[in-house]
Every structure is written in C-alpha cells, then in structure tokens.
Amino acid sequence: MDPRNIQLHDCEFRPYISEEEIIARITMLAEQLGQDYAHKKPLFLAVLNGSFMFAADLLKRVSIPCEISFIRLSSYQDMSSTGNVKEVLGLTEDIHSRHVVVLEDIVDTGHTVHALLQQLKTHSPASVEVATLLMKPECLQHPLDVKYVAQTIPNDFVVGYGLDYNGLGRNLRDIYKIVS
Numbered sequence: 001m002d003p004r005n006i007q008l009h010d011c012e013f014r015p016y017i018s019e020e021e022i023i024a025r026i027t028m029l030a031e032q033l034g035q036d037y038a039h040k041k042p043l044f045l046a047v048l049n050g051s052f053m054f055a056a057d058l059l060k061r062v063s064i065p066c067e068i069s070f071i072r073l074s075s076y077q078d079m080s081s082t083g084n085v086k087e088v089l090g091l092t093e094d095i096h097s098r099h100v101v102v103l104e105d106i107v108d109t110g111h112t113v114h115a116l117l118q119q120l121k122t123h124s125p126a127s128v129e130v131a132t133l134l135m136k137p138e139c140l141q142h143p144l145d146v147k148y149v150a151q152t153i154p155n156d157f158v159v160g161y162g163l164d165y166n167g168l169g170r171n172l173r174d175i176y177k178i179v180s
Ligand SMILES: O=P(O)(O)OC[C@H]1O[C@H](OP(=O)(O)OP(=O)(O)O)[C@H](O)[C@@H]1O
Pocket: 047, 048, 049, 050, 051, 073, 074, 075, 076, 077, 081, 104, 105, 106, 107, 108, 109, 110, 111, 112, 113, 163, 164
C-alpha cells in the first residue's frame, strides 16, 4: 500500500483534496455568502453529522451577522444511499420569514437535500439556498438548484473532513478518495 494511503474498515483511500485547498475554497464561499446575505441575517442550517467541520470552518470566515442551527439527517449505509432520508434530530429554530442557507458536506444523489428542502418550505422561510462543500453533478437524481458549491467532484466515494465510511474517517483533515 502507498504510505500516503489510508485504510478504513475493508477499503483503501488515497489523498485527494488537501486541507489547504479545502480552506481556500471555503474562504471564497464565505466571501460570496457575506456579499449575498449582507443585511439579511441568514440562518445557516448545518446538516449533521457530515457537515460539522465544513460548518465550523465556513462560519469562522463569514463576517456578517448570522445565526447557525443544526439538523440531523441520515440515509447512507456502506457506500450507497438507502434513498430513505430519516430526520433524526429535528428543526428547533423558527424559520418563518428567515433567509435560510442549508450547509451540506456533500450533495450526491440529492435525496437528502431534496427531502430537507421539501420540509423546510412548509415552514414559510423568506428564502432557502444550499451551500455544499462537495457536489457530484453526475449522480444527481433530483432537479436541484444548488447555488453555492465549493467544489464539484466525479462519482468517487470520498472520506475525511467530516465525511465517513461507516463511521470512520470524519476526523481526517484532508479529503481522500476510494482506491478502486
Ligand atoms: O445527496 P445524497 O445522496 O443524499 O448524499 C448526501 C448525504 O450523505 C451524507 O449523509 P449520511 O446520510 O451519510 O449521514 P451523515 O451526515 O451522518 O454521514 C452527507 O452528509 C449528505 O447529507
């Protein structure tokens, strides 16, 4: 095995996106959000578990007045979506008339974001947009308009920087992709 590669459970992963590159992308995203949401006091809604690192690093770089809250959704087992998005920890914030920005670590099939947007829209927010660290456009199964994307990637399973493979790998500072 290449010494830079890592093993998680039964799979090998190789370095893909460095922490430095991730932070550079996030810094640009934070600036764009700061411009678009100046005077709107946005409510960032981070989707746990995967988005915890992204949300923390992004929010440190957003300099306009804003709030953050968390919702926990889950649909992945092994490396594929079950297609069934469970709401594990619900929305506690009143989002009526608020400008909401959903924070995701990755948009893959789009099942998670699609289900979440449907739920959020029933609470009459002023606006809802999605900001994601990673997006796999080839995998999208819903006509989603994801306005803020830090980086698009091909259809490879990735881990690190909050993203896991069956629980492992969330603590890695860089993003790794599966060795196939
Ligand atoms: O676009 P999709 O195909 O729905 O995939 C994206 C979702 O998959 C991951 O969550 P997961 O269900 O693995 O839960 P986790 O955040 O707790 O890891 C990720 O954090 C996204 O929420």
